Amino acid sequence: MINITLPDGSIKQFENPVTGYEIARDISPRLAKEVLAVSVDEELWDLNRPIESDSSIVLHKWDDKEGKHAFWHSSAHLMAEAIEALYPGTKFGIGPAIENGFYYDVDLPEGKVIAEKDLAVLEKKMLELARQKNNIERREISKDDALNLFKTKADEYKIELISELEDGTISLYSQGGFTDLCRGPHLPNTADIKAIKLLSVAGAYWRGDEKNKMLTRVYGITFPKAKLLEEYLVLLEEAKKRDHRKIGREMDLFTFSQDVGMGLPLWMPKGAQLREQLETFLKKVQKSFGYEQVMTPHIGDVRLYKTSGHYEKYGKDSFQVINTPQEGEEYLLKPMNCPHHCEIYKARPHSYKDLPLRYAEFGTVYRYEQSGELHGLTRVRGFTQDDAHIFCTPDQLNGEFKKVIDIIFIIFKALDFKEFTAQISLRDPKNTEKYIGSDENWEKAERAIIEAAQEKGLNTVTETGEAAFYGPKLDFMIKDAVGRSWQLGTIQVDYNLPERFELEYTGADNQKHRPIMIHRAPFGSMERFVAVLIEHTAGKFPLWLTPEQVVILPISEKFNEYAQKVSNKLNNCDIRTVVDDRNEKIGRKIRDNELKRIPYLLIVGEKEAETDTVSVRRQGQGDQGTMSIDEFAQTIEKEVKEQMTSLYV
């Protein structure tokens, strides 16, 4: 008798060894149809692998991660089978499932290439093979047998992988005429793969090491239903339409110039307006949390970064030292604001009564990024951090840390980021030379973060080895409107820089003590944040933030003067308004300004000019009727105020 415990705690009993598929069928035929893989005591198994002892199981369908994973992993095998059929003699590297789909790295026979245009043929072959409804079968073999098998195929990649495996843990999966080394799990049959799209092909080094041979990597995605593929392709299109580089150009927000240099964004008036709005908002929030603005220059003496440790860690890979012509002094473009802020702290003696001190600065920093890493506003060489450093006592650390989390919550709420997770990044204990500072301080800092995150009830994941060199981090990742994840804000606890800079305060005991520093940037960088915001909103920013809130459209040039009067009036109420006085018909002006994502359009003609009114059109909602100028101004003020006050709740 075998007892199978289901996730709801209920137990099913079976006489003989039973497979995941059989259990699903026992529950309902519909479930049996949909189930893709099974977790047996938290280990992922194939559906048709017999369970021989008492276990807890979870059945995975398409809608959970494990189900998709098995589906895509099998799809990778199906693609490999198709590649082997079309390009005999191909050697195979690895072919995992990834977040959205799968890839396979292959080494094609001499003289053969797979180009974008070949993907359609490959897709067709995959569908043809899937329709053969071949079972995917698992087989466990000894290490020697595995080695021999792939030696006959002369597949040095698989041989390399096998030689690193323990004997007794090696499994093969076969479908049709194709066999691959694989841990699994897989679908029972390739026939479940109904819709296939191969997305791209690119080079990738074997095991990610540029000293190794470059293999051909083919990316693809598959679905159990054609409709799901269609939806996915629509989503891809949508993501493409939201590309901040495209929208940034369309909306005249920012630009790049080869003559200024790569990765150095230029903010145009509307983009600058947007940034200013964000900065004003954050400054206001921070002020209410007791922050003080400071300002520091863009360069600093090399000694500063030697003290902080940045020079040693990043100096070689950074923008190089700037020398003064006469004295030969050495300066660096600042890659961080923290050393400057430490010097501000140091400029005066401090009592425990002064703490916490919270120094904030929209500080522009410059970092060398490899040319191939640059990407729009999300990866640049010069950017402005919404930086602040909190100097506090050990007693204050937990409270201060939690207050920073509150600020981040306010920002996410203000900008409608509803879904987010937090990542606790700890140091890699096996690789301590990557970090500065004592073990004791690291432990304290890591504990502080874990506790604060817990007390705030954050949904966290923990990654070891992802810490900054001077301290552990709590990073926030948001999900945007089309489901993509972005890393934004960061909070870091740091015991090390205060030590390196010999920061002190006098305690109640009249002794010198060392403050603790919190580094934090809720937006991360203004550049990156604006990019994410553009992609999240598709350029349709909330009213309080958008560079142009209102455009006035005179029916004909006869009413330009009235339009200008209305515009002046609204601008006096701090409503950002312009007049579209082009010699065009009203339909045209509406169309153009809707496409420019203007929230409110005001149509003014004879009727309105006579009665001091405006005809209001809300973006995407059409005609909203007529109201007086004052009434409209109040509506806007109210809407903005509601958006802003909801931010502080």
Added chain:
RNA sequence: GCUGAUGUAGCUCAGGGGUAGAGCACUUCCUUGGUAAGGAAGAGGUCAUGGGUUCAAAUCCCAUCAUCAGCUCCA
């Protein structure tokens, strides 16, 4: 940085060893209008840069630069 693709007007893109193309945007004129494209004319390009091949190069070759994608997801 490495691998590959791309680079033609402000934008989106066609073309292609022998006088540089379209649509949109822009300028001027006509039109003066009522809720998503009125009409006409015009201007705008050393075809990324530098070399080479050729009677002739925007086109073919090489190099450089930039942009895009991948190189981070590890059977």
